[in-house]
Amino acid sequence: xxxxxxxxxxxxLVRVFVLAVFVSHFFACSKxxxxxxxxxxxxxxxxxxHPEASRVGIEVxxxxxxxxxxMVAVHFALAVVYPAAGNIGGGGFMIYRPVDGxxxxxxxxxxxxxxxxxxxxxxxNGEIIDGLSLAGPMASxxxxxxxxxxxxxxxxxxVPLKELIAPAYKLAKKGFYITEKQAKNYNRYKSVxxxxxxDSTNIPLVRFDRKWQEGDLLVQQDLASTLKxxxxxGRDGFYKGETAQLLVAEMKAGNGIIELExxxxxxxxxxxxITGEYRGLKVYxxxxxxxxxxxxMQLLKMSAHFPLGDLGFxxxxxxxxMTEMERRVYADRAKxxxxxxxxxxxxxxxxxDGYLKSRVDEIHLTNATDSEQVLAMNFDHQESEExxxxxxxxxxxxxxxxxxxxxxxxxxxxxxxGAGFLMxxxxxxxxxxxxxxxxxxxxxxxxxxxxxxxxxLSAMTPTILEKDGELFMxxxxxxxxxxxxxxxxxILNVVDHGMDMREAVSSARVxxxxxxNFIFPEKGGLEETTKSALEEMGHTIKERxxxxxxxxxxxxxxxxxxxxxxxxxxxxxxGF
Ligand code: GLY
Numbered sequence: 001x002x003x004x005x006x007x008x009x010x011x012x013l014v015r016v017f018v019l020a021v022f023v024s025h026f027f028a029c030s031k032x033x034x035x036x037x038x039x040x041x042x043x044x045x046x047x048x049x050h051p052e053a054s055r056v057g058i059e060v061x062x063x064x065x066x067x068x069x070x071m072v073a074v075h076f077a078l079a080v081v082y083p084a085a086g087n088i089g090g091g092g093f094m095i096y097r098p099v100d101g102x103x104x105x106x107x108x109x110x111x112x113x114x115x116x117x118x119x120x121x122x123x124x125n126g127e128i129i130d131g132l133s134l135a136g137p138m139a140s141x142x143x144x145x146x147x148x149x150x151x152x153x154x155x156x157x158x159v160p161l162k163e164l165i166a167p168a169y170k171l172a173k174k175g176f177y178i179t180e181k182q183a184k185n186y187n188r189y190k191s192v193x194x195x196x197x198x199d200s201t202n203i204p205l206v207r208f209d210r211k212w213q214e215g216d217l218l219v220q221q222d223l224a225s226t227l228k229x230x231x232x233x234g235r236d237g238f239y240k241g242e243t244a245q246l247l248v249a250e251m252k253a254g255n256g257i258i259e260l261e262x263x264x265x266x267x268x269x270x271x272x273x274i275t276g277e278y279r280g281l282k283v284y285x286x287x288x289x290x291x292x293x294x295x296x297m298q299l300l301k302m303s304a305h306f307p308l309g310d311l312g313f314x315x316x317x318x319x320x321x322m323t324e325m326e327r328r329v330y331a332d333r334a335k336x337x338x339x340x341x342x343x344x345x346x347x348x349x350x351x352x353d354g355y356l357k358s359r360v361d362e363i364h365l366t367n368a369t370d371s372e373q374v375l376a377m378n379f380d381h382q383e384s385e386e387x388x389x390x391x392x393x394x395x396x397x398x399x400x401x402x403x404x405x406x407x408x409x410x411x412x413x414x415x416x417x418g419a420g421f422l423m424x425x426x427x428x429x430x431x432x433x434x435x436x437x438x439x440x441x442x443x444x445x446x447x448x449x450x451x452x453x454x455x456x457l458s459a460m461t462p463t464i465l466e467k468d469g470e471l472f473m474x475x476x477x478x479x480x481x482x483x484x485x486x487x488x489x490x491i492l493n494v495v496d497h498g499m500d501m502r503e504a505v506s507s508a509r510v511x512x513x514x515x516x517n518f519i520f521p522e523k524g525g526l527e528e529t530t531k532s533a534l535e536e537m538g539h540t541i542k543e544r545x546x547x548x549x550x551x552x553x554x555x556x557x558x559x560x561x562x563x564x565x566x567x568x569x570x571x572x573x574x575g576f
Contacts, residue, residue, distance in 0.1 A: 038502035041393075041561035041575025046070060047551040048390040048565070049085070049478075051572040052176050053077040056167040057392060058574040060159065067394040068096065068156040069164055071402055072149045074390050076168035076230075079145075080223060081176050083205060083422055084185060084409045085388035085478060088226070088238065090424040091144035092404030093286040094152060095273060095462045097471060099397040103275075103284045103464065108148025108268035109455040110141030110426040115257040118450050121432040128436050135196055137256025139412040139425035141456060145404060146230060146238040148268040162231045169227040172420070175219035179570045183212040189410060196413035198253045203415055222420030239263045246419040254414070265453075276351065278304060279495055282466040285487075286403075287347070288340040291333045292461030294350050295484045298329045300491065301353065305360045309496035314508070314526060316533035317365070322492075323512040323519055323539060324363040326485055327374050330442075330514035335376030338447030339455040345447070368538030371517040386410070387460060387478030391553045393471065393561055399553070401462035403476045403483070408439055429456035440480035441516055459483040465491070471555050473501075477566070479548035482511045482520075486548035494554060501554040501562035509547040518542040 039045070046057035057074040065073070071094070078086025091110040097103045119126070121133045133139050153161055178186070186205045194200045204220045229237035237243060244263040251258045273284045274293030278300040285293030302325045311318045336346055349355060362369070387405035406412075406424035414423045431444030438444070440459075448457040461483050462476040473494065477486045486509055493504035508525025512518070519534060523543045526534075531541050549566040551573075556562050565571030 038500055039563040039573035039575050043395040045393045045553045045561040045563040045575040047563045047573040048074055049388045049569055049571050050082045052081040054572040054574040061394050065159045067392045067398040067400045068152055069159040070392050071400045072153050072164040073167055075149050076165045080168050080171040085386040087406045088145050089143045089421045090406035093290055093460050093462050095284055095401045095464050097399045097464045103273055105271045105273040105286055106148055106152055106268055107271050108144035109289050110144050110424055112450055112452055112454050113257045113262045114452045116450050116452050128433055133428040133432055134425050135413050137251045137254035137414055139427050140423040141426040142258055142262045142266045144268055147266055150235050151268045165227055165231045169224055172220040172224035175217040177215050178218050180214035181570055183214050186212045192413050197415055199417050220420050222418055226419045243419050247416050250416045285461055285463040288345050289455035290458040290460050291337040292459055292484055295329050295333055296461050297351055299325055299488045301356045302360050313497040316530045319510055320537050326512040327514045328359045331374050331376045334443040338457050342451055342454045343447045366537050371514050389476035389551050391474035391551050393553050399464055399471050399474045401464050401474045401476050403460035403462045426456055442481050461487045463487055473554050475552040477548040477550040481513050482547045485511045490550050501552055501564040505550045505552055505564040505566050511547055520544045522547050
């Protein structure tokens with residue numbers, strides 16, 4: 001099987017058939033939903049991790065809503081239909097490109113609670129307490145998604161908030177039919193949910209009578225009530241009153257430290273996007289507290305020094321060069337990146353052309369570097385794998401790229417009793433102790449140490465590209481540490497390897513992150529000869545499961561929108 005067609009095989013057609021049955025069975029309308037090929041839209045496109053959320057978004061656009069309206073509706077819908085990562089108990093980042101204005105970026109990342117402190121996950125001997133930053137109430141940061149959606153809506157929305165939350169409310173109240181993957185997942189997590197929740201009798205994703213099956217109806221009454229409070233009271237329906245009280249009660253019933261004051265104080269922040277050029281395209285991505293934008297731009301700027309297209313897709317030389325660039329970028333990330341409200345991130349140095357050229361010059365064309373020898377640069381004046389992504393373009397050409405997360409799958413695994421939503425375990429994205437890797441194997445130091453009200457460093461990389469001043473691509477993915485390299489590869493697939501959106505999203509991915517010093521290809525994703533050639537250069541290959549779930553939109557040469565939901569998940573493109 002050609003690696004280019006990695007996910008375009010018979011497996012993919014079977015999956016599309018099952019999803020097509022699912023969709024035609026449960027959807028009232030039948031627009032140009034995905035039918036096993038790139039979805040083409042003349043005007044508008046929504047690509048999300050779940051068919052129901054894509055349906056909600058495209059209906060908002062069909063009814064005249066704009067991209068931000070669709071974003072709000074999709075975000076709340078994902079909190080209901082994709083509880084593994086869709087959320088109101090987490091946070092995320094948005095890049096917005098209005099058709100006639102400045103590109104903006106919104107940071108609605110979670111924050112450390114006021115009572116947080118640097119050694120909070122260490123025991124009296126300074127050793128990390130296993131799992132404390134990952135599961136249970138103490139793993140949670142103060143959620144930002146609701147304030148993020150409301151702030152973006154206030155600035156750019158055109159449909160009343162209440163109407164935009166209504167589809168999510170209905171999906172929670174009346175239920176929706178779960179997919180096969182979801183059924184498997186909920187069964188797999190049953191014992192973890194029971195272990196982590198105070199009241200094991202009332203966990204929305206746990207059933208005791210039998211196992212979950214594809215097509216089961218999932219009703220979430222408590223979540224519906226929470227959504228209703230947000231519909232009625234806006235921000236205060238979440239950050240104050242009953243919802244906030246339920247959340248704080250859940251914290252106090254365990255070892256959580258989020259207080260009502262933390263909730264009341266939370267505010268999403270408008271940030272300056274990271275911008276740069278790659279082979280004549282303009283790139284907009286997310287700046288700190290995400291590492292995504294800076295790391296992606298470093299990779300792209302270094303890549304411009306190599307003829308990657310001529311070297312060929314998934315050829316050993318290409319993978320070697322990408323690996324060497326990634327090794328250096330992730331070393332810089334570990335040392336220099338953190339929340340810029342608390343840490344002086346040397347953004348200009350990291351993106352300086354001269355500096356990046358010096359890093360390129362270190363790369364040997366056929367020999368792997370030892371990661372131990374690659375240190376982050378010292379600048380003199382220095383100071384998920386869950387998560388989900390959605391891409392939207394509206395009928396006027398406004399585009400929005402959002403990546404949102406509760407960190408690992410189902411976050412802290414703690415449902416807020418009576419409010420029906422899952423809390424994040426985002427505190428694990430801080431560096432709990434210098435030199436100790438987080439759940440994604442990522443290292444960090446002072447730049448990303450825990451401080452009250454600080455935002456933990458992220459890899460989320462929602463990105464928008466322009467060509468000749470016009471919209472070109474909307475792209476992003478979940479995947480923890482692999483997010484940056486998945487977005488990078490999707491861009492290279494289109495720009496350097498000439499793929500369409502579907503191929504670019506489906507193709508096998510390969511990841512490297514400096515430490516641990518492995519090239520991680522998706523299982524079966526690289527030819528044996530390529531792997532041998534890389535090993536001869538000194539690389540160590542370690543195959544792994546699927547990487548990322550890229551949901552992306554491309555404006556093709558005819559000016560049509562190509563939407564591609566990643567076939568690795570239930571992801572779904574809908575357009576008109
Ligand atoms: N929680 C994954 C990330 O923010 O990168």
